[in-house]
Amino acid sequence: MVDEIFDVVQIGYGPVGQVNAALLGQKGHRVAVFERHPSLYALPRAGHFDHEIMRIFQALGCAEDIENDAFPATKYQWRNAKNEILITFDWDQVGVSGWMSDYLMYQPHTENALHRAVQALPTIVVNHGWEAVNIEQHADYVTVTFEKVDRGSVDTGLSDLAKERRVVKGRYLVGADGANSFVRRHLQMPWVDLGFNESWVVLDFKQKRPLHFEFDNGQICDPKRPLCLFQLGKSHRRFEYMVMPGEAHDQLLSEENAWKVIEPWMTQDDADLIRQVIYTFRSGLAEKWSVGRAFLIGDAAHLMPPFLGQGMCSGIRDAMNLAWKLDLVLTGKSNVALLDTYQPERSPHVKEIIDLAIKVGKISCIVDPDEADLRDKAFRDGDVPPPPPFPVLTPCVTDRQHFKHSLVGRLGPQGRVEVNGITKRSDDLFGTGWQLICDFDACNTLSEQSLEILKRWSVQIIHPVLRSQAANNSVAVVDIDGSYQQFFKHHEVKAVLVRPDFYIFDGIEKEDDLNVLVKRFGSLIQFS
Known part of the structure; x- marks a missing residue:
């Protein structure tokens, strides 16, 4: 690959990277994708997408494939410890994009469908098990050095010179490499912490039989133990609960504790526990989304708490925005200045979503009983304004x-x-x-x-x-x-x-x- 110059070199192959590669591949652009994991990630992370994202999946030709397992939810509610409804998000209508308003998904199923869409495009090459170790920018291309990831042992004993390497050139570089983005760190793109940091236990289950609860999808804003539950597609479920002050992580991560927490809903006769982890919900935003010919998309550019289910959605919007502009520049139809509109359009839009996610997240994360009582009273008395409308893009490609x-x-x-x-x-x-x-x-x-x-x-x-x-x-x-x-x-x-x-x-x-x-x-x- 040393003498070969791709249109785009992409680091990262989660759903955001899959969408970006597929959008470019549909236009005939040659894309070299590198992912440090040896295969597609087999466990769920994101669990929600909306009608806009389903329309993008439709554009890639895999909407029906994804729809086979995705669950079109009708409502997402926030209730207090007394089961009183605080907030209701109505999801039971067809969105302007022509699909149901919101879907709950099992991410591996979605990624498999996206991967099949990518594989159908001959100009995309996906390389699993390769980690980026260096980036060099030149006047008209970018050079990225990758090392083969050895999963067989912790320490191979090989010197850096002895490790298998590839040097790849691309006219542009896209970092779709997640929250700990190598691209962002290597190119020293500043990051702003937006102040939300809360640890929650995440429990994922595979159902042994169809299950339905009176309250299937939403937040339980109980100061004793804030918790949320929702379906992951048609055959999986997720429960998340907040780590309370002073709790030992090893005890929280015991399987016995997991079944104890969800005892009101399920037993081991109903489902298998497939994932149990403590995850810190964070919020942040890159100050710069591009340096030279390198661009960030998805979690590499922004992080938000999951209370609106908009993290992956926002990343896919990044990919959609960047891909059509890269296409016009790569084909010579538009001046390279078009790419300067990417961050000014996407960053303010996602910042509004992050702020809203933090705002509603704080409602759920109240652990002081007196403060929770005041919150509940405010909702009962109608003193809490409804959630603001979803943010509108402020276009820069216009007069x-x-x-x-x-x-x-x-x-x-x-x-x-x-x-x-x-x-x-x-x-x-x-x-x-x-x-x-x-x-x-x-x-x-x-x-x-x-x-x-x-x-x-x-x-x-x-x-x-x-x-x-x-x-x-x-x-x-x-x-x-x-x-x-x-x-x-x-x-x-x-x-x-x-x-x-x-x-x-x-x-x-x-x-x-x-x-x-x-x-x-x-x-x-x-x-x-």
């Missing part, structure tokens, strides 16, 4: 002085459509690049210049109509559930231009503004 609509930075819609008698989710018929979704026939409005811009950037023009409006038009895009019509009406918008990462570039309220929108898009996306 901030000409924002036309409040939808900018929100997720674009995907509904079920029918074309030529075939019914699918829209992306499965029109792809996942740029989409111009209109509530009118844009072809009657677009100028020749606008059509040329849209053609150059492979923008799909989608005009969904109700079946009654389609008449006998065989090529009409029928809005099966009326979801697009509801979207247009609710947001008072006539058209939206949606980016490859599904976020809205801009929207218009009048048909006459369509050519202005397209012209502005054409001038901005080159980022020159």
Whole structure:
């Protein structure tokens, strides 16, 4: 590999790295992936993803595979010691992305599905059992040195010179290598501790038979022992409980103690204990997400406590944001300055999610009985405001002085459509690049210049109509559930231009503004 230059060298192959590699591989880019573990990680870590992430899985062609085991949860509740409901997150609706709002998963199943999607792409090479030991940046490429990880013994007795090594070159380097990121440390990218550090015991179980509890998924905010429980897909479950002051870790990690804690719900006749570990929930954010040609994604760039289930989701959003920009730069369609928008878009977005996760996490982690009573009273009396809406992306790939609509930075819609008698989710018929979704026939409005811009950037023009409006038009895009019509009406918008990462570039309220929108898009996306 010494003389070979890949488009991207990637360190790390968890779900965030898998998504990043697959997105780049779909575009034909040559990606060399290196992972220090000898194989896919066989135990669960993350347990949740939402409709936006499922749409990304759909883009990779593995959504149905993942859906086979993922559990579409309907509610996630926070209750106190008296079983009174403090907070309810409603997950029982279809999200704007065209999938159920939220899913609970068994991570190894999800990773296996993603790995199969990666394996189907011929330009990606995945190397397990290799650890990065050095990075050198050059004017137009990055060199990374890897050593073969010897799992046979603690000390091989080999000198550094005797260990098997590979030197790999890439036009860009992506660090998807987790919380203890080698890329971040080696390139001295500063890290800010955001102040949340709490240790919890994590217990994972494989069910021996289908189980259902009156309270299946949520937090029990009991000052005597804060605890949470939730399903991991359709065949596994997780319990987590807080390490209380003065408790001995070895006692907490005894199997006897594990079964004692979950005795109200399960016994050894119901499930097998497959994992028992103490994990410290932390929060932090990298000050710099890139240095030269090296970029961070996922836990390498940010950490958050798990109380919103958004850690992995945020990392996959990083990958989606970075991949479409790398694609345009690697193919020469956009200037390298486009990559400078990556951190300014992603960092503020994830910081809001971290802050919210810390805020709700502190509600659960109250161990003082008097403080817990005051908390419960505040909820009963309605003195606690509802959780804020999910953060909106603040786009940098746009002209901030000409924002036309409040939808900018929100997720674009995907509904079920029918074309030529075939019914699918829209992306499965029109792809996942740029989409111009209109509530009118844009072809009657677009100028020749606008059509040329849209053609150059492979923008799909989608005009969904109700079946009654389609008449006998065989090529009409029928809005099966009326979801697009509801979207247009609710947001008072006539058209939206949606980016490859599904976020809205801009929207218009009048048909006459369509050519202005397209012209502005054409001038901005080159980022020159």
